[in-house]
Amino acid sequence: MSLKSRLLVAIIGLIAFIFCLVDVVTYNSLQTFLIGREDQQLFQSVSEMTHELVRATQININLGTNAAGSVGTTSLQAGALGQLRDNGAIVTSIQVSYGNKTTAFQPFPLVTAASVKLATSSQQAIYVTATPKSSSEAYRVLIYPLSQTYVLLEAFPLTAVNDTMTNLLHFEIYTGVLAVAAAILIGLLAIKLSLSPIDRIRKASKAVSSGDLSQRLEVSNPKTEIGELQTDFNNMVARIQEEFYLRSLSEQKLREFLSDASHELRTPLTFILGYADLLLKNSYSQDPSIEKIKEQASRMSKLIEELLVLARLDEGQKLQFEPVDLRLLAHELAADVLLLDPSRNVKVNAAEPMFVMGDSIKLRQVVTNFASNIFNHTQEGTPVSVTVTTEDNYGVYIVSDYGKGVTDLNKIFERFYRENKVKSDGGVNSGSGLGLSIVYAIIQAHNGTITARPTELDSGLTFEVKIPLADR
Amino acid sequence: MALNKNSPRVLVVDDEPGLADLIASALKFAGFQPEVATNGTAAIKKYLADKFDIIILDVMLPDMNGFDLAKKISTSAPRTPILFLTAKDSTEDKIRGLTVGGDDYVTKPFSLEELVARVNAILRRAGNDAGGSGRVEFHGLEMDEETREVRRDGKLIDLTTTEFRLLHYLLSNAKKVVTRAQIMDYVWNYDFGGDSGILETYISYLRKKVDFKEPKLIHTIRGFGYVIKNKENP
Numbered sequence: 021m022s023l024k025s026r027l028l029v030a031i032i033g034l035i036a037f038i039f040c041l042v043d044v045v046t047y048n049s050l051q052t053f054l055i056g057r058e059d060q061q062l063f064q065s066v067s068e069m070t071h072e073l074v075r076a077t078q079i080n081i082n083l084g085t086n087a088a089g090s091v092g093t094t095s096l097q098a099g100a101l102g103q104l105r106d107n108g109a110i111v112t113s114i115q116v117s118y119g120n121k122t123t124a125f126q127p128f129p130l131v132t133a134a135s136v137k138l139a140t141s142s143q144q145a146i147y148v149t150a151t152p153k154s155s156s157e158a159y160r161v162l163i164y165p166l167s168q169t170y171v172l173l174e175a176f177p178l179t180a181v182n183d184t185m186t187n188l189l190h191f192e193i194y195t196g197v198l199a200v201a202a203a204i205l206i207g208l209l210a211i212k213l214s215l216s217p218i219d220r221i222r223k224a225s226k227a228v229s230s231g232d233l234s235q236r237l238e239v240s241n242p243k244t245e246i247g248e249l250q251t252d253f254n255n256m257v258a259r260i261q262e263e264f265y266l267r268s269l270s271e272q273k274l275r276e277f278l279s280d281a282s283h284e285l286r287t288p289l290t291f292i293l294g295y296a297d298l299l300l301k302n303s304y305s306q307d308p309s310i311e312k313i314k315e316q317a318s319r320m321s322k323l324i325e326e327l328l329v330l331a332r333l334d335e336g337q338k339l340q341f342e343p344v345d346l347r348l349l350a351h352e353l354a355a356d357v358l359l360l361d362p363s364r365n366v367k368v369n370a371a372e373p374m375f376v377m378g379d380s381i382k383l384r385q386v387v388t389n390f391a392s393n394i395f396n397h398t399q400e401g402t403p404v405s406v407t408v409t410t411e412d413n414y415g416v417y418i419v420s421d422y423g424k425g426v427t428d429l430n431k432i433f434e435r436f437y438r439e440n441k442v443k444s445d446g447g448v449n450s451g452s453g454l455g456l457s458i459v460y461a462i463i464q465a466h467n468g469t470i471t472a473r474p475t476e477l478d479s480g481l482t483f484e485v486k487i488p489l490a491d492r
Numbered sequence: 493m494a495l496n497k498n499s500p501r502v503l504v505v506d507d508e509p510g511l512a513d514l515i516a517s518a519l520k521f522a523g524f525q526p527e528v529a530t531n532g533t534a535a536i537k538k539y540l541a542d543k544f545d546i547i548i549l550d551v552m553l554p555d556m557n558g559f560d561l562a563k564k565i566s567t568s569a570p571r572t573p574i575l576f577l578t579a580k581d582s583t584e585d586k587i588r589g590l591t592v593g594g595d596d597y598v599t600k601p602f603s604l605e606e607l608v609a610r611v612n613a614i615l616r617r618a619g620n621d622a623g624g625s626g627r628v629e630f631h632g633l634e635m636d637e638e639t640r641e642v643r644r645d646g647k648l649i650d651l652t653t654t655e656f657r658l659l660h661y662l663l664s665n666a667k668k669v670v671t672r673a674q675i676m677d678y679v680w681n682y683d684f685g686g687d688s689g690i691l692e693t694y695i696s697y698l699r700k701k702v703d704f705k706e707p708k709l710i711h712t713i714r715g716f717g718y719v720i721k722n723k724e725n726p
Binding site: 283286287289290291293294295297298301318321324345347348351352354355356358359365366367368369370371373384 | 517521579
């Protein structure tokens with residue numbers, strides 16, 4: 021459940037609870053008050069009613085002090101004098117009713133014998149509310165013990181009281197529903213308003229995580245909790261931005277330095293290579309160490325060229341993207357491998373054109389590096405296969421050799437890593453250790469991936485390159 | 493090695509005196525008559541005073557840009573071919589656009605052997621010499637099997653390995669029609685699943701690179717194969 025709905029439910033629940041509580045209390049107290057008033061009237065008419073009934077019936081009852089009510093006009097609807105027999109039955113001596121004769125009312129069937137008995141035995145007036153079977157109207161009935169055997173009953177309809185209570189109930193329901201509706205509306209609005217800064221913080225955080233470090237929040241009120249959060253957020257992003265800037269600045273400097281250094285090393289290298297050449301051509305000096313100088317100088321020259329390529333790629337060199345057919349790159353790999361070693365068995369599985377978005381010159385560099393890697397690290401005649409296929413939205417280029425494989429797959433893309441400094445045939449591995457690093461950097465610049473694995477269980481080396489397909 | 497008056501004269505222009513001397517020594521050793529200039533002004537002075545067969549020109553000079561110097565020189569006739577020296581950089585593309593006729597470029601660091609070979613190649617082209625081993629030439633389309641360089645009317649064409657093999661086969665059979673099967677046998681002499689028009693694709697790439705100007709040299713013989721020929725001047 022979201023914070024919004026939880027808050028809303030809480031507000032509505034609270035409002036409904038308060039309303040219900042107030043309603044119940046109001047309803048009960050009003051009812052108690054109104055019925056109390058009726059009871060008082062009933063009690064005040066006891067004396068008058070008794071006299072009237074006694075006069076009418078000629079029954080001699082010792083009234084004692086029980087009938088000491090004031091005598092006045094009465095709004096009673098009915099009264100009755102009853103005699104309680106020993107067997108519990110009530111004998112009605114006389115009943116009188118006032119008002120409309122058609123609704124003549126018989127109080128006695130209303131009350132139970134038990135209530136009557138209780139009243140006579142305790143000599144206490146008892147008030148009950150009862151509804152006769154013939155009508156739906158409720159009555160308030162007073163059971164008044166006149167002696168041990170005689171009781172006076174008075175009844176008064178509760179129509180007015182019940183009407184008032186029904187009206188109150190309706191009023192309470194209407195106001196309750198209205199209040200809850202208002203609470204929902206106002207609550208939604210208030211929640212939305214008070215949570216909108218959080219929404220903005222969320223959006224800004226999202227933008228920051230996707231790389232936009234220029235995001236800042238408007239601080240609404242720095243003294244509120246939200247305000248503090250906004251200020252802290254701004255400070256945090258500013259700090260991160262500064263760190264990133266400083267880091268990229270130093271990285272930039274380092275890359276520029278690497279690029280410049282490689283560049284500056286070329287001229288002295290040209291000298292070394294040149295003079296070694298001249299000395300070798302000079303028939304007077306056939307010193308084999310000159311051959312070594314030339315060999316190592318050539319190697320260093322190659323190394324510097326590759327370092328420069330890497331430095332440029334690291335600097336974020338812009339690539340010239342165009343649709344490039346991976347199928348043709350598979351054929352180029354076959355041609356390159358056979359050019360270096362015609363004795364190899366090469367297999368190409370690339371039946372259909374497969375266009376990816378790429379820089380054709382850079383991707384050809386990848387192919388060349390794969391070919392020289394195969395040439396340098398597998399024995400003469402080792403078979404090679406290259407497969408082009410597709411997976412999701414990527415063109416997949418798989419190069420496999422069936423040589424001995426490598427011992428540490430995790431390191432082969434590391435710069436300057438060389439598996440064997442001495443080749444299997446005894447010659448010096450003249451690789452720079454940068455070829456596959458360049459491949460890795462080029463594939464990364466293409467938003468692609470490259471992975472290495474053994475071709476077979478524990479032998480051979482397979483590279484799998486994935487590059488996004490071109491929209492065609 | 494004895495020099496004679498007919499040895500080709502080379503003007504070496506480089507602001508690094510050591511490098512200019514080194515190049516001069518190597519050229520002298522290879523039988524050329526080199527002269528050295530270490531800035532643009534001195535180069536122009538020497539160029540105007542004497543006649544040279546070729547100029548080796550560093551792109552970065554202290555007093556002027558190598559390209560500007562090249563433009564100044566090329567106004568005089570007949571034009572002297574230029575071999576540019578460049579650090580492998582963005583300038584490489586610029587030179588590619590600039591080099592015409594017998595011009596060429598070499599990137600630093602270069603080996604002196606390569607430099608001398610290039611100078612020889614330029615002079616050979618300038619003298620319209622078709623000879624040399626491992627070289628095939630047909631109506632301005634040249635192929636050097638050793639350096640794996642292809643040029644048309646002196647302009648360097650960058651070919652992939654497969655394109656080079658394909659063009660090599662067509663060129664060594666110039667004026668002869670070769671069938672699809674023959675080409676597939678020679679160029680695609682390895683196992684690959686299905687044909688799917690790979691030859692046609694490569695021919696179209698090759699046309700874009702080689703036949704960038706008239707007359708077109710690569711021709712399709714429908715239903716049979718391909719041939720390299722010059723229809724206008726057989």
